[in-house]
Amino acid sequence: MKHTVLILSIFTMLFTACNDDARKTDNDAKADSLKKVETALLEQAQKVFKVLPKLAENTDNAITDAKVKLGKILYFDTRLSKEGNQSCNTCHNLTTYGVDNLPTSPGDNGGLGTRNSPTVFNAALHRTQFWDGRAKDVEEQAGMPVTNPVEMAMPDETSVIKRLSKIEAYNKMFAQAFPSEKNPMTYNNLKKAIGAFERTLITTDKFDKYLAGDASALNEQEKKGLNTFMSKGCTTCHSGAAMGGDLLMKFGIHKNYTELMDSVVVDDGLFAETKLEKDKFVFKAQSLRNVEKTWPYFHDGSVKNLKEAVQIMAKTELGQEFSEEEINDVVAFLKTLTANISEDVKTAPELP
Amino acid sequence: MKHTVLILSIFTMLFTACNDDARKTDNDAKADSLKKVETALLEQAQKVFKVLPKLAENTDNAITDAKVKLGKILYFDTRLSKEGNQSCNTCHNLTTYGVDNLPTSPGDNGGLGTRNSPTVFNAALHRTQFWDGRAKDVEEQAGMPVTNPVEMAMPDETSVIKRLSKIEAYNKMFAQAFPSEKNPMTYNNLKKAIGAFERTLITTDKFDKYLAGDASALNEQEKKGLNTFMSKGCTTCHSGAAMGGDLLMKFGIHKNYTELMDSVVVDDGLFAETKLEKDKFVFKAQSLRNVEKTWPYFHDGSVKNLKEAVQIMAKTELGQEFSEEEINDVVAFLKTLTANISEDVKTAPELP
Numbered sequence: 001m002k003h004t005v006l007i008l009s010i011f012t013m014l015f016t017a018c019n020d021d022a023r024k025t026d027n028d029a030k031a032d033s034l035k036k037v038e039t040a041l042l043e044q045a046q047k048v049f050k051v052l053p054k055l056a057e058n059t060d061n062a063i064t065d066a067k068v069k070l071g072k073i074l075y076f077d078t079r080l081s082k083e084g085n086q087s088c089n090t091c092h093n094l095t096t097y098g099v100d101n102l103p104t105s106p107g108d109n110g111g112l113g114t115r116n117s118p119t120v121f122n123a124a125l126h127r128t129q130f131w132d133g134r135a136k137d138v139e140e141q142a143g144m145p146v147t148n149p150v151e152m153a154m155p156d157e158t159s160v161i162k163r164l165s166k167i168e169a170y171n172k173m174f175a176q177a178f179p180s181e182k183n184p185m186t187y188n189n190l191k192k193a194i195g196a197f198e199r200t201l202i203t204t205d206k207f208d209k210y211l212a213g214d215a216s217a218l219n220e221q222e223k224k225g226l227n228t229f230m231s232k233g234c235t236t237c238h239s240g241a242a243m244g245g246d247l248l249m250k251f252g253i254h255k256n257y258t259e260l261m262d263s264v265v266v267d268d269g270l271f272a273e274t275k276l277e278k279d280k281f282v283f284k285a286q287s288l289r290n291v292e293k294t295w296p297y298f299h300d301g302s303v304k305n306l307k308e309a310v311q312i313m314a315k316t317e318l319g320q321e322f323s324e325e326e327i328n329d330v331v332a333f334l335k336t337l338t339a340n341i342s343e344d345v346k347t348a349p350e351l352p
Numbered sequence: 353m354k355h356t357v358l359i360l361s362i363f364t365m366l367f368t369a370c371n372d373d374a375r376k377t378d379n380d381a382k383a384d385s386l387k388k389v390e391t392a393l394l395e396q397a398q399k400v401f402k403v404l405p406k407l408a409e410n411t412d413n414a415i416t417d418a419k420v421k422l423g424k425i426l427y428f429d430t431r432l433s434k435e436g437n438q439s440c441n442t443c444h445n446l447t448t449y450g451v452d453n454l455p456t457s458p459g460d461n462g463g464l465g466t467r468n469s470p471t472v473f474n475a476a477l478h479r480t481q482f483w484d485g486r487a488k489d490v491e492e493q494a495g496m497p498v499t500n501p502v503e504m505a506m507p508d509e510t511s512v513i514k515r516l517s518k519i520e521a522y523n524k525m526f527a528q529a530f531p532s533e534k535n536p537m538t539y540n541n542l543k544k545a546i547g548a549f550e551r552t553l554i555t556t557d558k559f560d561k562y563l564a565g566d567a568s569a570l571n572e573q574e575k576k577g578l579n580t581f582m583s584k585g586c587t588t589c590h591s592g593a594a595m596g597g598d599l600l601m602k603f604g605i606h607k608n609y610t611e612l613m614d615s616v617v618v619d620d621g622l623f624a625e626t627k628l629e630k631d632k633f634v635f636k637a638q639s640l641r642n643v644e645k646t647w648p649y650f651h652d653g654s655v656k657n658l659k660e661a662v663q664i665m666a667k668t669e670l671g672q673e674f675s676e677e678e679i680n681d682v683v684a685f686l687k688t689l690t691a692n693i694s695e696d697v698k699t700a701p702e703l704p
Contacts, residue, residue, distance in 0.1 A: 233585030239605050240630050253591050
């Protein structure tokens with residue numbers, strides 16, 4: 001490639017006429033050709049990715065104000081945990097991009113979970129939830145940590161509802177959120193309310209602006225990074241609006257992740273559940289929106305540095321080694337996926 | 353690249369000493385370096401792919417001789433279709449690599465199915481069955497075409513069992529296949545027997561020989577093709593033993609397939625079932641074993657030529673255009689995935 005560039009430069013030197021008119025024409029032609037390249041890149045990006053929607057709709061759980069209000073309060077309420085040390089927001093903290101920036105999270109009684117807490121932002125757009133995809137949507141997901149012994153540690157669903165039903169305001173809010181139901185305060189409705197709230201946690205960033213047609217929203221390096229990202233094969237798993245979250249994929253097609261990361265425990269991924277050889281090291285390919293802020297990376301949170309994470313992906317998934325320049329470009333592009341989360345979203349609600 | 357090669361040749365010419373000893377050392381060094389490259393390629397391939405197993409085991413459906421025998425007979429029996437025109441083998445013909453080489457297949461009453469009949473060979477290794485993954489294994493799959501109105505068109509499961517129960521030999525064979533059951537002739541056991549038979553339909557080819565450690569099993573072009581296949585990103589979907597069959601993937605990440613193929617009908621893939629935008633054009637990434645023989649390609653069988661199919665994949669999934677040389681190499685490699693199917697497997701059993 002370098003040779004080609006050199007040869008082209010020589011040709012340019014030899015054949016560029018040195019009067020002003022010709023130079024102008026030459027500059028025009030260059031600008032034209034640059035514009036064509038820019039347009040092609042944008043069109044390609046629009047094909048591969050999608051602007052994030054305003055909400056992640058679910059026909060089985062309509063997003064209503066009453067449900068979202070209740071959902072947010074439940075999301076922040078530590079009374080959903082046995083000892084009262086833990087709310088959804090403890091591990092999926094809305095002030096820090098929906099994560100706690102820890103490799104794995106301590107639960108209600110201080111014990112650590114085994115996998116990294118992924119961000120709640122844009123999670124409702126994913127095809128499945130959890131690192132092994134065992135929950136089909138945010139509603140199903142929301143109910144599971146509450147009764148998980150190392151997470152919120154409530155003994156069972158009934159105890160949760162029993163505890164909440166003693167709080168008058170909750171009775172009222174469940175009734176408002178599920179007005180047609182005789183007995184609105186159920187565990188299923190708790191999941192629906194938290195799910196509806198999570199369906200509003202969709203971000204918007206500079207790359208959305210670019211995808212919407214504003215080619216100037218990304219700078220030169222970010223565009224170079226986008227081009228590298230699309231041409232190297234990253235898009236197989238990281239495409240669509242969320243740029244991931246849809247596929248279960250082997251982490252280590254070309255190289256075992258254990259050779260590249262300081263993993264304390266070797267996690268078999270989906271294999272732990274299915275015992276099928278093909279599911280060894282199969283994990284969900286996560287969304288890349290806000291990836292700059294959702295460190296540490298991978299299922300065990302053993303990698304803090306985004307540049308390192310990109311190189312690990314190149315080696316394990318693509319069987320390639322990115323150059324320093326390529327990594328820097330891709331990381332510059334990935335930083336365009338960082339949203340501004342509004343204060344309104346981050347602010348904790350008043351608990352009843 | 354060409355420049356690098358040229359420059360290296362010049363260096364070689366300038367610096368190669370012209371006495372015999374030096375030449376010998378030079379040749380030794382070349383052979384050594386070639387061997388290193390060959391070994392690295394083989395090791396990489398062993399990491400990405402797996403030798404096909406002898407059988408596709410399923411803990412819920414042990415493969416026994418009696419089940420396999422019954423399953424093969426059922427597989428060939430046209431009495432599983434309403435008018436008696438159709439057996440499993442009609443569309444998934446064991447003498448032609450488990451397919452009928454038609455774009456889509458005519459059913460019992462002559463009407464055409466909407467999607468291409470994929471091969472039954474190695475299908476039991478896939479994570480899911482059908483083009484949209486709606487059946488979880490070959491047992492579940494086996495029961496579905498029998499009662500599908502455009503396929504084998506039996507009115508319901510009970511009619512199938514009623515018809516079979518009139519055939520004395522079947523009663524005996526079901527009892528032998530499911531010896532511990534009081535009422536062994538059930539639709540579920542029919543599915544299990546056909547499934548068990550299909551679990552034996554695992555092939556073995558030249559590439560397996562290579563993966564087992566015989567680097568000479570592939571010739572130079574086939575190795576070049578393997579290298580291209582692994583370095584271009586094909587392995588994201590086509591890895592493991594079956595080299596596919598595990599993922600549902602958007603057909604058209606970088607380019608709509610409809611722009612590249614003469615598709616009579618635009619098939620939305622998984623979207624047809626889920627109505628989720630992200631599922632538009634999502635289909636199963638098929639296994640590549642025996643791909644040379646299982647034409648025509650893709651969900652609608654609209655592409656007959658393997659070279660064309662490879663280029664379509666490069667454009668739609670990788671956002672790349674392969675050179676003529678790259679395509680020829682990859683196709684040469686893909687042809688190493690063609691097995692010899694033994695006469696024993698192909699031979700139709702005597703029906704009761």
